[in-house]
Amino acid sequence: MTVVMLTAPRRPPTPRRCPMPPPAPGPCRPPEDCGHPRRRGILVALCAALLVMSVSVMAVTIALPSIAVDLRATTSQVQWITEAAVLALASLLVAMGAVADRVGRRRVLLAGVAVFALASVLAALSRTPEQLIATRALQGVGNAMITPATLAIVRAVFPRAELPRALAAWGVVASLGVVLGPLTGGLLVEGFGWRSLFVANVAVLAVAALAIAYVVPADARPRRGATGRLDVIGALLVSGAFVATVHAVIEAPYRGWLGPATLAEAAGAVALLSAFAVRQRRARHPLLDLGMVRARSFWPAALAAATGFFALMGVLFLITQYLQDVRGHSPSQAALLLLPVAVAQLGVAHLVARVVARRGVRSTAAAGLLVLAGGAALMAAGIRSGQYGAVIAGLAVLAAGNAVTVNACATAMLGSAPAHRAGSAAAVNETAFKVGGSLGVAVLGGLAAAHLTARLPAHQAASISGALDVARHLGGTDGARLATAATGAFTDAFAQAAAVTAILAAAVGALTALLLRDPPATKGHHGS
Structure with missing residues (x-):
């Protein structure tokens, strides 16, 4: 006798829904699926x-x-x-x-x-x-x-x-x-x-x-991998390395970029960073996940982000002096003339997410740097030809390219990090911004100082503002000659700095297109 077992057909699994989070603990889990x-x-x-x-x-x-x-x-x-x-x-x-x-x-x-x-x-x-x-x-x-x-x-x-x-x-x-x-x-x-x-x-x-x-x-309770004793020695090593780096960059225009003190401080920074890397490899609870930093979805993005802020902060440092000292605007007027930066940033912000979703981080970041390079080149041409409108337009294009670059790079660095390392990834992301900006101010500002030193007497070349103040006190023909020489030297320095920025951004943009890999977080998402 054969017994036939009748069973109801299995229902397809119900799609997972984001559960309602309890009122106290915080966001629902996992954050990759629901916010x-x-x-x-x-x-x-x-x-x-x-x-x-x-x-x-x-x-x-x-x-x-x-x-x-x-x-x-x-x-x-x-x-x-x-x-x-x-x-x-x-x-x-x-x-x-x-x-x-x-x-x-x-x-x-x-x-x-x-x-x-x-x-x-x-x-x-x-x-x-x-x-x-x-x-x-x-x-x-x-x-x-x-x-x-x-x-x-x-x-x-x-x-x-x-x-x-x-x-x-x-x-x-x-x-x-x-x-x-x-x-x-x-x-x-x-x-x-x-x-x-x-x-x-x-x-x-x-x-x-x-x-x-x-x-x-x-x-919520820290996930596995986020706990453990804080590596205080590692924190001191990395902090000392950044102190030495930033201090060397700030003082280099006065001590000389190849001066003994600058080179010694730079060597000390390299030694501290090397010691930090060695310690992180051996530490049971490392301060920074070096595997995350070495990933090609991370360090090329950090380099691109640093380049974006190098360009933006360095150019802004010079253009504020250009607007006030060369063009004669008040601080409030100069700030108003910089509004194209804000307009450009806002204009592209809502587009970056869509472009990243469709084209990926690598293409977006590389394109942003190339746009930035184009803006810097337009500024250099406008400064040399005396076309004031081209300078402001170039600044707006540069700012737009920077916004595209840094937002795409932030997506790459945070998207490639596990959730329990988000704080460390965010710290490296912001460090790239700050160090890049400091380098931009120091390098491009040092370039302007070198032009003033080469073309003006030593006691009149401390800064463009100082030189113009001396010219006002001199008055007459001598004062007018000094003012013309100072503004001419600064204008030439600004044009050269903008050209250097364009070349650097274009080179790093090409490098980004070759080396950066899209993190998994940006694949398969098509923003609306």
Whole structure:
């Protein structure tokens, strides 16, 4: 007798849906498949804190003359008022990224906001240049805590399909500070004095902190690989390497690029980085995953991003002097003339995610650098021919190319990192930006200083502003001759710097097209 077993046909598996997250723990898992329901509000809160950082850095540059007069600061002290924050930021980013991965990104973010606000209060109360330099360095410490934490949180709460667009918005906010900083600084300094810059920071940060505490979720329990004792020795080695690198770049125009002190400091930086790499290979809980950094979806992107900020920050450093000293505009007028940078950044931001989804990171980043090179070449031609419109148009094209490049590269670096290494990846991403920008200011600024030194008497060649001040005091034929020589030397230096920028960007763009690989996070996603 045969028994026939009747069974119902098996139903196809139900597609996995993103579960509703519980109210406290944070984003649903895994972030690659579904994002946090409040992710857009989280992004707004994070961008508010980031905008304060970015605006503060650039606003101080407009206030330097007032600060120098009020605090009786020397030329060297004025430079360090600007660079102390950059030095602290660049030297601590990698370490703070690792700390954020271990103890929680929201905790580190809120602590960084508190440190930056405290430093702003102390800066407003400073009575000597040394006090202001110290408080600016403390601002750099707070910035180093904030920046990688914001990027890591964006990486955690947005699904991979939406990550390029979220990073594009983050990049636009960071870039807006480049333009809004001088404009805000000019208005505040003219109306209320330079101390008002730091008071304004505190007011905005207080609102940002409340928003962060309300909408940003607490970190879930760290995943395997993110825990372990922090490598303090490794943090000291990498911080020392960045301090030596940035300090050598800042001082090289005065000590000589091939001077003994510069070469010794550069050699020390290489030795510290080598020791850091050796330690990371042997450490049980490394500060930085060298396998992630060595990936061809990571280090070529870091190089391209550094080149983008080298061009943008170096050219902005020179064009602010060109607009004020050569063209005779006030600080507020010069800031308004730089608005094409913001327009260009905003104009391409919403397109970057779509281009990355369709063409991939490699093609997008390489194309961005080539566009940037075209903008720099247009600027060089406009400066040499005296066509003012071409200079501003070239700046807008350069800014657009930079926006495409850095947003695509951020997608590559964060998209190629595992979720538990997002803080470290964000730190390396931001370090590439800051070191590239510092190199741009130092190299292109050093080029301008070399032109002035070669064509003007030594006591008149400290800066374009100093030379023109001497010319005003001389008056008459001698003053007019000196002013013409100074503006001519600076204009030639600016044109040469723009041409060098174009060549460098084109070369790195070609290298990016050959070496960069698209990370898995950008494959198969077609943004809308």
